[in-house]
Amino acid sequence: MTTSSSKGVVVTFGESVLCYKSLSVENTGDTSMMCRNDLGGSEFNTSVGLGTLGRNVRYLTVLPAGHAAGVISAAAHSGVDTSHVLVDDATDGEIGITFTAVNGKTTHQRRHSSFSQRVHGRDFDWTAVLKGAAVFHTTGITPSLSEATRVAWLYAIRKAAHSRVPIFVDLNWKPNLIDLPTLWQIVRPVTSSLTVLHLTEFQLTSLAMIEHRRYDAKTPEKRLRILSWLRQKLRVPLLVCSYKSTLDKIGSGWQKRWSAVAYSGGVLSTASIPVHHRPSEWRGASDAWAVGFLDAAVESEWFGYKSNGNFNKHLLRSACRRGDILCALSQESPGPACLVPRSAFTRVHEANRETVVIGMAADISTRAKLESAVQVNPFLPEITCENIDDCDNMCRALFAGGARIVMVSFASDNAAEALTKLVLRKPKQLVLGASNITNPDVAHQAVTIGAEFLSSTGLSVSIYDAAQRLGVPYYPGVCTASEALTAEQMGLTDVILFPMEQIGGLPALRRFVTTHPRLRWIPCGSFSRDEAEEFLKYPQVLGCEAPWVTDRQLTSSRNWSEVTRLMKTTISDTGRKVSARL
Numbered sequence: 001m002t003t004s005s006s007k008g009v010v011v012t013f014g015e016s017v018l019c020y021k022s023l024s025v026e027n028t029g030d031t032s033m034m035c036r037n038d039l040g041g042s043e044f045n046t047s048v049g050l051g052t053l054g055r056n057v058r059y060l061t062v063l064p065a066g067h068a069a070g071v072i073s074a075a076a077h078s079g080v081d082t083s084h085v086l087v088d089d090a091t092d093g094e095i096g097i098t099f100t101a102v103n104g105k106t107t108h109q110r111r112h113s114s115f116s117q118r119v120h121g122r123d124f125d126w127t128a129v130l131k132g133a134a135v136f137h138t139t140g141i142t143p144s145l146s147e148a149t150r151v152a153w154l155y156a157i158r159k160a161a162h163s164r165v166p167i168f169v170d171l172n173w174k175p176n177l178i179d180l181p182t183l184w185q186i187v188r189p190v191t192s193s194l195t196v197l198h199l200t201e202f203q204l205t206s207l208a209m210i211e212h213r214r215y216d217a218k219t220p221e222k223r224l225r226i227l228s229w230l231r232q233k234l235r236v237p238l239l240v241c242s243y244k245s246t247l248d249k250i251g252s253g254w255q256k257r258w259s260a261v262a263y264s265g266g267v268l269s270t271a272s273i274p275v276h277h278r279p280s281e282w283r284g285a286s287d288a289w290a291v292g293f294l295d296a297a298v299e300s301e302w303f304g305y306k307s308n309g310n311f312n313k314h315l316l317r318s319a320c321r322r323g324d325i326l327c328a329l330s331q332e333s334p335g336p337a338c339l340v341p342r343s344a345f346t347r348v349h350e351a352n353r354e355t356v357v358i359g360m361a362a363d364i365s366t367r368a369k370l371e372s373a374v375q376v377n378p379f380l381p382e383i384t385c386e387n388i389d390d391c392d393n394m395c396r397a398l399f400a401g402g403a404r405i406v407m408v409s410f411a412s413d414n415a416a417e418a419l420t421k422l423v424l425r426k427p428k429q430l431v432l433g434a435s436n437i438t439n440p441d442v443a444h445q446a447v448t449i450g451a452e453f454l455s456s457t458g459l460s461v462s463i464y465d466a467a468q469r470l471g472v473p474y475y476p477g478v479c480t481a482s483e484a485l486t487a488e489q490m491g492l493t494d495v496i497l498f499p500m501e502q503i504g505g506l507p508a509l510r511r512f513v514t515t516h517p518r519l520r521w522i523p524c525g526s527f528s529r530d531e532a533e534e535f536l537k538y539p540q541v542l543g544c545e546a547p548w549v550t551d552r553q554l555t556s557s558r559n560w561s562e563v564t565r566l567m568k569t570t571i572s573d574t575g576r577k578v579s580a581r582l
Contacts, residue, residue, distance in 0.1 A: 008132040009081075010050050010294055011165075013060040013156050014043025014142045015115040015149075016071045017096035019283065019336050039074050040098065040336040042139045042172050042287050049291035049330070049338030051078035053345065055298060058133075060124055060156075062086045064093030064114040071095075078339070084129055088114035096145075104282060108176050116146040121155025126163070134298045135195070136160035137290065140171040143186045144178040150186060157190050166195035166302060170290050171203050180206050191234040195302075198290060199241045204230065224260055224267040231262040238263055238311070242289050242323065243271075254278045257328060259289070259320040265310075268317045270324055277328035280469045284336035285327050291338045292322035292345075325349055332470055333444045343423045344448045367473050370453065373404040373431050377571055378536055378543040380522065381550045382435055383418075384409040390555055391418040392425065397560040398549070399430055401567025405543070407435040407455065410442055416449060423450030440466035447472050455496055459483045464490060475522060479503045484516045493518070494542055499525035506534050513540045529570060546570060 019040035047059040058081045063071055065087055072082045096110035110116055130136070136156070143153040160167050171187065173180050184207065191197060199207065201223075208226050211233055223243075231239035242259040256276055260269040279285075296319035297303065303319065304312035325348055330338040374380075381398050383406060385391040395406055408419045419434060426432055433453040434446035443454055443466040454467050455475040467474035477498035478484050487495050497509060500523045504511075509523060523535045524545040535544050549566045 008134040008298075009056040009058055010047075010135050010137060010298060011058045011060065011129060011133045011160075012043040012047040012137045013153075014138055015041045015096050015110065015113065015145065016044045016061050016063060016067075017041040017098050017110065017113075018067075019098045019100070021100045021283070022102045036334065038335040038337065039071060040284070041096070042141050042170065043137065044071070044075065045284050045287035045337040046137055046170075046290050046294070047080045048075055048078040049288060049326070049340070050294060051075070051080040052339050053291065053295055053342050054079070055295060057081060058084055058129060060084050060129060062088055062115045062119045064088050064090075064095050066093065067095040084124060086119075086123060088118050090114070090118070093118075100283065106174075106176065106283075108174065110145055110177070113145075116149055119148055119152045121152040121159070124156075126156075126159040130160060130163045130165050133160075133163070133165045134302075135166045135168055135294060137168045137170075137294060139169065140173055140183055140187055141177065144174060144183055154186075154190065157193060161193040166297075167193060168196040168198070168290065168294060168297075169194050170198040170286055171200075172198075172286050173203055181210060184210055188234075191236050194236050196238040196240060196293070196297075197234065197236050198286070198293070199239070200286065201241060201243050204241050220269070220271055224262070224269060227260055227262040228267050238316075240293065240320065242286070242327070244285075257324050259324055261316050261320055263311050263313075263316060265313060268313055268320065270317065270320045273321065275324045275328045277331065278469060279328075279331035280466075281331045281334050281336070284330060284338060287336070288327040288330035288338035288340075289323035291330075292324070292326035293319045295326075296322045322349065329448070333448060334441075340448060341420065343420055343450050347423065347450050370405065370431055370473065373429075374543045377402050377404045378541075379403065379532075379546040379549070379567075379570060380405045380407055380433075380524075380543050381546045381567070382407040382409055382524070383550060384412055384552075385418065385555055386412055386414065388414055388418045388421060390558065392421055393558065393560050394550065394555060394563060395422050395426070395430075397563035398567055399427060401549075401564040402571045403567055404429060405431045405433065407433045407545075408451070409436045410434055410438070410446060411436040416445055419446065419449050419451060437463055439463065443467060443470065457496075457498055459487060459495075461490070464492075477524070481512075481515060484512060484519060488516065488518060494520045494522065496522045496524050498523075500531075501526040505531060509535055509538065509541070513538055529573065532570075533573065 017040050019038045021036050047057045050057045059075055063085060068087045072085060075082050093114040094112055096113035098106055098108050100106045143150040173183055208230060227239060227241055238261055240261045244255050244257045254276060256274050258270040258274040260267055300315045303315040326338060326340055326345060329340045381403055383391055383394050385394060398406055408415055422432055431452050434451035435455045437443050437454050437456045440462050443463050447470045453473040456463055457477040459476040459478055464474050475494055475496050476487060477496040478487055479498060520540055520542040522542050522544060526547055529548050532544050535541050549563060549570060554563055
């Protein structure tokens with residue numbers, strides 16, 4: 001295997017499609033919203049996934065004029081270079097469509113798309129396309145679409161191989177497009193030109209039989225032995241396989257995910273450090289895994305191969321681990337594309353050295369962290385800043401004053417950007433949450449960025465469900481007895497009492513504590529420090545906001561030293577000591 005500029009560009013080649021997904025009324029809560037649509041396509045998903053992580057990506061496709069602007073804009077938004085995308089100006093140009101039913105079955109309408117009918121390999125400037133390329137990525141979907149796509153796909157493979165660019169092919173077989181033996185007749189002759197071939201366990205099983213070997217999966221060792229055997233037979237440097245199994249003992253819909261890579265030195269696996277998760281989105285799993293693996297390949301200069309001619313086994317295993325984690329994180333958000341930012345991936349990847357749990361069960365460890373934080377400091381200041389730098393400075397000032405939990409309000413337009421900056425720079429001892437969450441999509445966005453808990457001004461079943469899937473604690477706002485009762489019936493134990501000033505302050509808290517003794521309360525809203533001290537005398541009060549510390553006047557004057565002083569004196573006056581700064 002040879003490599004070009006390994007810290008360079010990832011080139012992807014394949015079709016963009018409109019992906020429609022049927023939704024049940026139970027999922028949406030709205031009988032008028034029965035279907036959602038997203039841009040997708042395996043190579044498109046991979047390109048925007050890598051772009052979202054900050055990699056340099058060039059995307060090649062053919063688009064009908066009517067849809068070109070939308071697809072190009074979506075890709076460019078993730079940082080993808082779309083300058084080599086070709087536009088079909090024919091009046092009958094179409095974009096491919098996939099439709100996924102409620103039962104998960106997908107149908108394809110792609111045979112007559114502009115890409116399927118009018119793509120020609122010679123139409124692309126391959127010298128410019130492959131300049132500085134670290135890897136060329138494509139999938140087995142592309143040659144499955146039509147004779148034109150098959151010819152163009154083989155032409156692209158030859159060009160990449162001739163330019164000595166590593167080639168990653170995700171077989172990604174779709175039975176509604178082509179049968180596997182026919183697809184394998186197309187792919188098999190070029191496997192010796194590939195650097196990586198990515199399979200699922202079912203595909204590995206089937207190909208082993210096509211290659212005249214019985215697949216015996218009774219033990220993990222036998223599975224890996226087959227992977228190694230097939231790699232040698234195909235003469236591909238790296239043969240990778242991603243696995244998943246159900247974990248119904250944990251709860252309905254939970255999966256265990258791991259992967260393995262066969263190379264000249266043997267087989268490496270992440271089976272001993274799997275990812276447990278409960279997907280809310282089933283599409284795009286293979287694409288997201290490829291994003292993680294390719295990200296690691298570019299970062300590590302193809303796992304050390306360029307420097308010494310051998311693959312580094314630790315880097316290879318780490319690449320599989322990245323794929324497993326990104327696959328699980330991607331499936332926590334709706335839509336087939338992998339839109340996981342670097343900060344969210346890093347938070348999970350660096351925090352977990354053994355089995356990763358992404359989803360509802362992860363809530364346990366986060367709650368334990370919050371419990372520890374309120375023992376140090378019971379105040380949860382909320383940041384609402386229009387200026388991102390002000391948010392950063394306010395957070396630093398609060399932490400210097402002893403704050404260990406900070407909420408970032410999503411009531412401001414730049415909240416997501418502000419949270420991203422804070423997540424990247426926050427001290428390990430600080431817990432960051434997102435407040436004023438208004439719907440599940442905002443919840444997904446906040447947690448994907450790095451929020452460790454969510455809160456809302458009111459009680460929302462849909463946000464609660466999203467938090468359960470995302471594996472973060474949810475603290476809803478309640479202000480009536482019926483809302484408090486509903487929270488108890490939902491299984492919640494901690495709620496926000498909001499808005500304190502309007503509902504009656506201390507007398508209201510006393511009433512709720514008496515009538516709902518199983519709940520723990522977090523008073524929020526407008527109140528004084530003296531009132532806060534009275535609130536905290538109740539053992540049922542978990543903590544409370546500190547509105548006098550984050551007063552808008554302090555923010556507008558940028559008096560950060562005063563913010564720090566107020567935070568310190570607030571903690572001191574409550575009689576609770578803050579642990580020394582590390």
